[in-house]
Amino acid sequence: MNEKLRVGSGRNVDLAIASIFGKLKANIDFSFVEEKHRTIIFSSALPNEGKTTIAVNVAAAMAAADKKTLFLDADMRNPTAHQLFSIVNTRGLSDIISQGADWRQFVFKAKVPNLYVITAGRKPSNPSRFLSSERFHSLLTELSAEFDYIILDTPPILLVPDTQIISAHADGVVLVIKNGKTSRDSVKEAHETLLRANANVIGAVLNHAGKKESIYGYGYGVNNRTPGRPHGAPPKRPTHGTSEKPVPPGVKKPAPVSK
């Protein structure tokens, strides 16, 4: 592929086609017509579905559109985003929370203008407890005052509760689905888990598409936001329809969604 978004100086993602991630950005924008600052989680039912890859590239697309964007690696169990940015993860989110430190001391500037990164930091013994903390909640509030977009990378939904915990404090969640691998049941269960956590699921990215095997045919919806927003934010707008779902690199759109 010729058009790659270079977010770091080293290893780069193969699938990154700027226009596709721009489209994904536009879909996300469409979900939040009224809001200026947006905190968006990229997660998946299971590991290795491509959430870090997609999240990093969407963050780069946001930044390329002149939006001050922060990539926050909240996958403290298996952090890898720093590799895509070619930076080290010696300290980061976990240290901000445990030390009650000022996040400004932990921000990296990526190679892409307008793009900033906070890595996951040292692995805590209990990441869920960190993410449930008042300190993490207030950190998100502080960050959302500073950045136009905050893109969060989180662990797999069906393995650990971390994403559920954070999701109610984010403006939206995008589910990344590995085409041909993740079962309908797993996707459905992940989606339902998010809804139970009061998450605003704004869409899905079908990743690794373009392969022969396909998982089209299951539908899972975009929910209308339930009340009870974090940090005093107003209720979110209802999500867009299925025809506006984010479309991943080089793939077809997922099947129609049943609401």
Ligand SMILES: Nc1ncnc2c1ncn2[C@@H]1O[C@H](COP(=O)(O)OP(=O)(O)O)[C@@H](O)[C@H]1O
């Ligand atoms: N669309 C894609 N095409 C090819 N390789 C991909 C694609 N998406 C992800 N990958 C690769 O798959 C692996 C897992 O992706 P990653 O983003 O780390 O998944 P997750 O964060 O869900 O565990 C990585 O090696 C990544 O480079």
Ligand SMILES: [Mg+2]
């Ligand atoms: Mg990951």
